Amino acid sequence: MQEPAAEFTGAQLIWESLLREGVDTVFGYPGGAILPAYDALVGYPIRHVLVRHEQSAAHMADGYARASGRTGVVVATSGPGATNLVTGLATAMLDSTPLVAITGQVGSALLGTDAFQEVDITGITIPVTKHNYLVTRAEDIVPAIREAFAVAGSGRPGPVLVDITKDAQQSRAALDWDAATPQRHLRHLPPPLDAAVLAQALELIRHAKRPLILAGHGIQMAGARAEVLALAERADIPFALTLLGLGAVPATHPLSLGMMGMHGEAWVNRAIQEADLLLAFGMRFDDRVTGKLKEYAPNAKKIHVDIDASELNKNVPVDVAIAGDLKDVLRALLPDIPVADRSAWLGAIREWRGDSAVRDIQNLPDDGHLYAAHVMHDLWKLTKGGAVVVTDVGQHQMWEAQYYKHDGERSLVTSGGAGTMGFALPAAIGAKIARPEAEVWVVAGDGGFQMTFAELMTAVQENVKVNIAIINNGYLGMVRQWQALFYESRYSATPILSPDFVKLADAFGIPGQRVETRADLAAAVGRARAAQGPALIEFKVEQEDSVYPMVPAGAALHDMIRRPSALAETGSDPA
Amino acid sequence: MKGGAIPKVAVPQVSARQVSAPHVLVVYTDDEPGVLTRVASLIRRRGFNIHSLTVGPTERAGLSRMTIVVDSDAPMVRQAVEHLRKLVNVLEVQQLGERPKVIRDLVLVRVAARPETRSEVLQLAQVFRATVVDIAEDSLVIECTGSLDKIDALVDTMRPFGILELGRTGAVAMARGTRNPPAGRAPLPLRTGTESMSV
Numbered sequence: 001m002q003e004p005a006a007e008f009t010g011a012q013l014i015w016e017s018l019l020r021e022g023v024d025t026v027f028g029y030p031g032g033a034i035l036p037a038y039d040a041l042v043g044y045p046i047r048h049v050l051v052r053h054e055q056s057a058a059h060m061a062d063g064y065a066r067a068s069g070r071t072g073v074v075v076a077t078s079g080p081g082a083t084n085l086v087t088g089l090a091t092a093m094l095d096s097t098p099l100v101a102i103t104g105q106v107g108s109a110l111l112g113t114d115a116f117q118e119v120d121i122t123g124i125t126i127p128v129t130k131h132n133y134l135v136t137r138a139e140d141i142v143p144a145i146r147e148a149f150a151v152a153g154s155g156r157p158g159p160v161l162v163d164i165t166k167d168a169q170q171s172r173a174a175l176d177w178d179a180a181t182p183q184r185h186l187r188h189l190p191p192p193l194d195a196a197v198l199a200q201a202l203e204l205i206r207h208a209k210r211p212l213i214l215a216g217h218g219i220q221m222a223g224a225r226a227e228v229l230a231l232a233e234r235a236d237i238p239f240a241l242t243l244l245g246l247g248a249v250p251a252t253h254p255l256s257l258g259m260m261g262m263h264g265e266a267w268v269n270r271a272i273q274e275a276d277l278l279l280a281f282g283m284r285f286d287d288r289v290t291g292k293l294k295e296y297a298p299n300a301k302k303i304h305v306d307i308d309a310s311e312l313n314k315n316v317p318v319d320v321a322i323a324g325d326l327k328d329v330l331r332a333l334l335p336d337i338p339v340a341d342r343s344a345w346l347g348a349i350r351e352w353r354g355d356s357a358v359r360d361i362q363n364l365p366d367d368g369h370l371y372a373a374h375v376m377h378d379l380w381k382l383t384k385g386g387a388v389v390v391t392d393v394g395q396h397q398m399w400e401a402q403y404y405k406h407d408g409e410r411s412l413v414t415s416g417g418a419g420t421m422g423f424a425l426p427a428a429i430g431a432k433i434a435r436p437e438a439e440v441w442v443v444a445g446d447g448g449f450q451m452t453f454a455e456l457m458t459a460v461q462e463n464v465k466v467n468i469a470i471i472n473n474g475y476l477g478m479v480r481q482w483q484a485l486f487y488e489s490r491y492s493a494t495p496i497l498s499p500d501f502v503k504l505a506d507a508f509g510i511p512g513q514r515v516e517t518r519a520d521l522a523a524a525v526g527r528a529r530a531a532q533g534p535a536l537i538e539f540k541v542e543q544e545d546s547v548y549p550m551v552p553a554g555a556a557l558h559d560m561i562r563r564p565s566a567l568a569e570t571g572s573d574p575a
Numbered sequence: 576m577k578g579g580a581i582p583k584v585a586v587p588q589v590s591a592r593q594v595s596a597p598h599v600l601v602v603y604t605d606d607e608p609g610v611l612t613r614v615a616s617l618i619r620r621r622g623f624n625i626h627s628l629t630v631g632p633t634e635r636a637g638l639s640r641m642t643i644v645v646d647s648d649a650p651m652v653r654q655a656v657e658h659l660r661k662l663v664n665v666l667e668v669q670q671l672g673e674r675p676k677v678i679r680d681l682v683l684v685r686v687a688a689r690p691e692t693r694s695e696v697l698q699l700a701q702v703f704r705a706t707v708v709d710i711a712e713d714s715l716v717i718e719c720t721g722s723l724d725k726i727d728a729l730v731d732t733m734r735p736f737g738i739l740e741l742g743r744t745g746a747v748a749m750a751r752g753t754r755n756p757p758a759g760r761a762p763l764p765l766r767t768g769t770e771s772m773s774v
Contacts, residue, residue: 126612127620308657314654
């Protein structure tokens, strides 16, 4: 790094800024308008991962950020390079991932003229970013990038885009890091905690007979695992998890109930409906967890803590709303949380749980068919629950959430809010680069995997050891399931062919295996884990299996569709 | 009519556009290109119904002030406020609510006024303390400033004569009493030379 007064090109200032922000890796794809930046990159100790499509670059940066807690960085050129990022930015926005996207833009004299590869990417991305910048002068690059990192990582995190014209990259400016200290992100910090409101929360906790913690993604982002566990243990309050909350608190903790919502465990949703107090921590009452709002948790008082005040009283009116950092809030509450014994409430839940467990698919004899639930359960056992699992979107995602017991923080990376198919493979590559010591598994369906499998070559080129489990049922399974349940089984556009995945793996130069029975599963997983580089396993699973239980969209949480036959109910091993 | 006495006019009851207890938001923002786009995009995206939005400079360089009149119920307005507060360019959102406030709208209305109706139009304009700012052979342009209700009433009064063109600014609002400056936690002024930076 140079003296503050030194002159740099705008292109150099981009990398100087990223270095100072602690960036070690960027994911990107070069092109005309970003060429000056790529030319300057050669002189900087920053790893560039060349992707096969910019959407994947955004997902890689997203996976990198989610697995590590650091801000992910993606670089693309103007026009189609920039528009290809949009799905990735929306994915990051909806799941609150800190991400900075740097895009090249045509020269400032050409702005607004429909020049070659010119699109108004700042206009396009307003709704899918926390903020964005169009930088037309070299001297504005450092302030914009510094502020972008501050905005992306503060409050409720999210993506920020910095669009830099080619002439801004080519012209020169001094580097004055300190003068560019960002401030505007501090404008709307949550207000100081209000003692009266905290007292109301304590009062509700004190009087609750059937309290339940709703544990969300915010716990992980606030680093409040210890505080949540302390509160749960002291007050003897069980917790249910959102999809993105999985891993925020350990799944195998005695007070952990499992996932709530549309494909949540029956006993969890029942507990929500029968609770007299919900403590919602860093979650946002998404429609996938509440079901029909009018009949949601009718007996419960509600305390909602979230860093984003616009989430409070948005979907569910609450009795105590606290806008603040969860860790701060819980630290303020903890000294006054009374020790309690709620064995009656916990006993009732255990009874409901036991009722489901005896019907669990895992407890049935092997009928020769391979079920996705088997794959997830066995993968959990074989990896001793220690892997970082990155899922795609669909049935396999729900089975993973039900059967892989996530104990570790940041051990599940999945597109929850946006539900972006094609996310898993690129996000897993990002996650593995962020945490090279971790064992990373991709779990994807045959549909989603085909959206972004070109990134296999990225994994090979960058030597990124990810293990890939493709759950192949020959359908766009979740859509097929909805067609079966709500569209009289008209399978419109859901049967999908796949290439021979083993040969495909071979074409990419990585080992591929096919597993069709549960008996062969463990050995295949063992070989994939032992392989030096990326390895792929195709699991040919039961084609028309569905995820149960299921709360149909718009139904109340207690109106669950149960598995029609005695075959199985979702569930976990009796603890 | 004699002696120039101003005739008594029954002010008509006004249309559904009338906002009886409007939710008035005053939003202080950076004076940068694109801020209005961000605010408008947010309002569209979240489906907030607005009656009017005005924006202009303030007593401080680099600071713009918007007045947004929101046609929604209280929870929706609270949502709008919280979402506006998440915009990086927004320094402060004040909800004038029940506080005593001054709300002013300005209208320019071109009214058909033939020689036989012109004096009547002029007299009615006077009732509203409106000013005639242009006269043509068969029409007048009237300017009037006042509360939303007053402007609505003026417009309704003029309608029978024939309204040829009408433009309103939308409301500008201010709380009465002690000045209530933006209390954004980060200090102004912003960095200079950032005009080109934000969209």
